[in-house]
Amino acid sequence: MSRPVPKPGILDIAPYTPGKSGSEQGGRVFKLSANENALGPSPRAVEAYKAAAAHLEDYPEGSSRVLREAIGHKFGLDPERIICGAGSDELLNLLAYGYLGPGDEAIHTSHGFLVYPIATMGNGAANIVAPERNLIADVDAILGLVTPRTKLIWLANPNNPTGTYLPFDEVKRLHAGLRPDVLLVLDAAYSDFVSRNDYESGIELVATTENTVMTRTFSKIYGLAALRIGWMYGPAHIIDAVNRIRGPFNVSTPAMMAAVAALEDSEYYEMSRTHNERWRTWLTEEIERIGLTVTPSVTNFLLINFPKTKGKTADDADAFLTERGLILRALKNYHLPDALRLTIGTEEANRLVVAALADFMRN
Numbered sequence: 001m002s003r004p005v006p007k008p009g010i011l012d013i014a015p016y017t018p019g020k021s022g023s024e025q026g027g028r029v030f031k032l033s034a035n036e037n038a039l040g041p042s043p044r045a046v047e048a049y050k051a052a053a054a055h056l057e058d059y060p061e062g063s064s065r066v067l068r069e070a071i072g073h074k075f076g077l078d079p080e081r082i083i084c085g086a087g088s089d090e091l092l093n094l095l096a097y098g099y100l101g102p103g104d105e106a107i108h109t110s111h112g113f114l115v116y117p118i119a120t121m122g123n124g125a126a127n128i129v130a131p132e133r134n135l136i137a138d139v140d141a142i143l144g145l146v147t148p149r150t151k152l153i154w155l156a157n158p159n160n161p162t163g164t165y166l167p168f169d170e171v172k173r174l175h176a177g178l179r180p181d182v183l184l185v186l187d188a189a190y191s192d193f194v195s196r197n198d199y200e201s202g203i204e205l206v207a208t209t210e211n212t213v214m215t216r217t218f219s220k221i222y223g224l225a226a227l228r229i230g231w232m233y234g235p236a237h238i239i240d241a242v243n244r245i246r247g248p249f250n251v252s253t254p255a256m257m258a259a260v261a262a263l264e265d266s267e268y269y270e271m272s273r274t275h276n277e278r279w280r281t282w283l284t285e286e287i288e289r290i291g292l293t294v295t296p297s298v299t300n301f302l303l304i305n306f307p308k309t310k311g312k313t314a315d316d317a318d319a320f321l322t323e324r325g326l327i328l329r330a331l332k333n334y335h336l337p338d339a340l341r342l343t344i345g346t347e348e349a350n351r352l353v354v355a356a357l358a359d360f361m362r363n
């Protein structure tokens with residue numbers, strides 16, 4: 001019997017499996033599995049969201065103009081070269097939809113974000129995986145895999161789930177090694193957490209080239225993941241192409257207004273950054289003191305590496321922590337079976353994680 005069949009490539013995709021969001025035990029649960037802001041969003045963003053509730057009968061303004069202008073003002077960018085989306089996920093998918101098709105290849109690194117292969121294969125293109133070096137993107141490995149069919153490079157900088165980053169010189173070297181018709185996508189979802197002077201989110205490269213875009217999100221440092229809101233900065237011709245294929249009302253008014261208010265609350269942003277840095281350092285030191293290795297992170301999460309010893313594996317630790325209501329992210333589908341990803345939490349959650357890990361290693 002015949003039946004509707006999806007386009008080639010779609011059934012080859014491994015479905016995205018999000019982290020656990022709760023424990024079956026009941027009791028208090030700390031969700032440290034999705035890289036959300038432990039402190040929640042700015043109260044001003046919540047107020048703006050509530051105020052938007054007065055006019056839910058109206059369609060949103062279709063171009064997200066107020067938000068593009070607020071972003072332009074904040075970052076010194078031309079609002080005409082910004083596009084907003086329902087999360088940066090939507091923008092990544094629209095890039096694939098606009099630029100990839102059967103016969104094309106797109107490259108990401110071995111522990112790249114899972115949305116990349118989904119977007120690539122969903123559009124019938126081949127997904128090419130470049131090895132990393134010490135869990136860091138390797139520019140030479142990426143360039144070595146470029147063929148005449150290569151259309152797009154996905155690079156999360158910093159990367160999730162490794163927490164590592166490429167210095168800007170390396171990103172520029174990557175760009176310089178690409179043909180001008182290959183699109184370089186710099187996914188800067190975690191750029192707000194980086195404080196290294198050799199890092200740059202990609203704004204300069206986007207401003208000065210015709211084949212680079214940068215995506216950003218309100219889901220991480222701004223704590224607005226539930227609203228699904230992200231943005232992209234790119235050359236005018238790419239923004240124009242993506243605007244033609246996006247939904248005409250892809251960003252909701254409450255999301256837009258909350259994001260504008262969040263951008264204006266610099267004090268809250270700085271507090272989130274400071275909280276993150278302080279606890280990232282503390283957690284890294286304390287967890288290493290327990291005898292586990294932590295991959296050096298510039299983000300709001302840590303990759304904790306476990307031994308293969310029976311009883312002390314990442315799987316064992318996951319079960320032990322879940323029992324205590326501490327939900328971390330297992331990374332088997334990222335090919336990191338010996339690691340767990342820990343999102344930096346509130347002081348209380350962070351202290352509970354360290355105490356639990358100490359008990360786990362002692363037992």
Ligand SMILES: *Cc1c(COP(=O)(O)O)cnc(C)c1O
Nearest residue numbers: 087088089113160189217219230
């Ligand atoms: C969380 C994350 C995003 C952001 O996704 P949204 O759709 O904006 O919530 C993008 N890229 C990476 C690597 C991420 O981890």
